[in-house]
Amino acid sequence: MYLSAAGPDTGASTAAPSIPDNEETRRLLEQTLSSAEIEREIVRITAEQQTLARKAAGLKEQAAAQQTAIADKQERAGAVVRAYYMGERDGLLTAFLSAKSISRMLALFDYYEIIMGRDKETLSAYEAQYKELKATLTAAERSSAELAELKTALEEQQKRVLALNEQIEGGIRASTDPERMGLLLEEFSKYWENIGIHEVRTYFKALSSAMKHLPQFVQNRDGVLVRKGMTYNLALSQEDLNEFLVSQNKLFKDFGFAFKDNEITASGKSGGLSLSLTGHYTIQDEPVNGLIFHVDSIVFNGLQLPDTTRQELEEEFDLGFYPAKIVSFLRATEVSSMDGVLHVKLSLSF
Template sequence: MNVRVKYPILPFLLFIALLFCFIAAPVAVYSQQETSPAMPDSEEARQLLEDSLSIVEIDHEIERITKRLDELQVLQNELQIKIQDMGTRIEDRRDRAGAVLRSYYMGERDHLFLMLFSAKDLAGFFRIMDFYDIIIQNDRDTLTVYNNQYRSLASAQAEAARNAAQLADVKDSLVKQRERVLALEKQVDGALTASGNPDAMKKLIEEFTRYWENVGLYEVKRHFQALASAMENLPQFVQGSKNMLKTNGKVYTIDIHEDDLNAFLRSQDEIFNAFSFHFDDGKVTATGKNGNLSLLIEGKYTVINEPENAIMFQVDKLVFNRLELPDTTRKALQEEFDMNFYPKQLVSFLKATEVSSEDQRLVVKMELDL
């Protein structure tokens, strides 16, 4: 009996082992084969690769814009249906509200008040008074309902107008990005034709594109995610550091040396062990290299007040393995990852008014937000 039970289990275990091998295989293949292609020495070839990568990224931006366009169009259709429905329902209320207002303007309600003086006794007086209150309250309810419906309709119309404006902007952006891609494709086709070996360059473009989509984009997002997560803990780091936050009673100043910031970042995530920030000449530069991967982020901190007061990190340049990525990629990463610093997370009654990055120091000035 025991022997007969063991045999069916063996094929099952072999099946599980084989299944595990198949599942694990793509990871092994990925790590062994997806190595960075060699960057050509020619500046023309490097520019050709950069343009090709830009085409790929702008195509992704076109996909994002198209999706947003569809979402806005659906919202606009829903708003128009809502406005039509509210407009129909408000017509009856408008007539009732108009009748009430005319009755007061024409003095038609005055006789109700005069009826109080016609009461023959106190009980009659209160009966008339109750009747008067019922009519007056009904008038108020009619006006209140109409007013609320009118406000809702006006709000929906304003939202539809804003959405229509945004829809127009998105459509315009879509047209511009499509024109941009066509121009780049024409430029790349011309460069390929002019190159000594078009087939070899096409193959190199394919290799770089595949490497970017399989490895590069993942690594860039991994760095941005780590930076966004670390920024959430920056207020606590500033609070716990001596002499980093100072005040003269009215103006508060945060003074962070780049060495302190880099030490903080490395304490948050080991990814920053090969990644460092530098503050100088009004710019913030972050560079890192790990094996065949290199990344450069260049930008600046600015004060914003909408949707809330913050020190916003604006990415002006993004270079992956010596290839500069287009503005669409920078914008998409900024929207996906929040790398801002919020002073109110440090002290609730403060707001940032000025920020500078000079001589290896990031200085943020804040004032009372009363």
């Protein structure tokens, strides 16, 4: 895999720090990675929390204004309903039926239509504003609930990073050369923040872009998609997938996918940089049917990336496969992988 080894120009070295083949050092480096990524997650959650708080406050103000505006229409609508319930409109109908001339009947009919029309407008206006108010209140409640969830998530991540930092400090003090260990961890942190995370994101972005064109490749590749009665069997070999990826982006020239027993692995290396990931597919029916890729593990330069990074990358970059893009009425019902082949069972859905 070609990795550019170039990130934002912050003065940090673009060369990957040399990682000693020592279990304790690797553990400290992974903890440092986790700490840096959790800190980034805390920044993200805090920003999202502030945005959501402003949205919730705005919705509450909007709801209050709508409640004030609706009060008058509510009173008018109530008066209309009471008029019909108490029979106050019956007199108009009686007068219309007892009219003794055509001209009188037409005049009463026009008058009756005007009143009925205004009544309808009053009720319709109230109904529309009531629905709008209800939608605003629901959105405000939802925002408040999301805000509470974010607050809990933020508190949990803050506890995690504090505990990790304590472990890292303890590990540095316990090492044979605390000063050298501290410098190594600092150097690696800068390298990850300025180079590493950008390289990983570059790969995921390229993979997500390539996957958008996989349905067309499957459709045009002989033997990959076979019809059997009312179902289709898709059998994509790892060789076909790797050939397809290279055709989409030279980034994947030294990067290989492998289909194992219900597990998908990918790995690549270039110079001092290496990346490998493990994941699996599941079937999704809503909002659209498709195969959704879940990232189970990412290893960068031999170090396991934290769960926050995996979750963020999985949410941001769609690595899924959507059968409806092959033929609109196809939907995936089963998925498995073994012996170098990804198997997908597809059924017709009209």
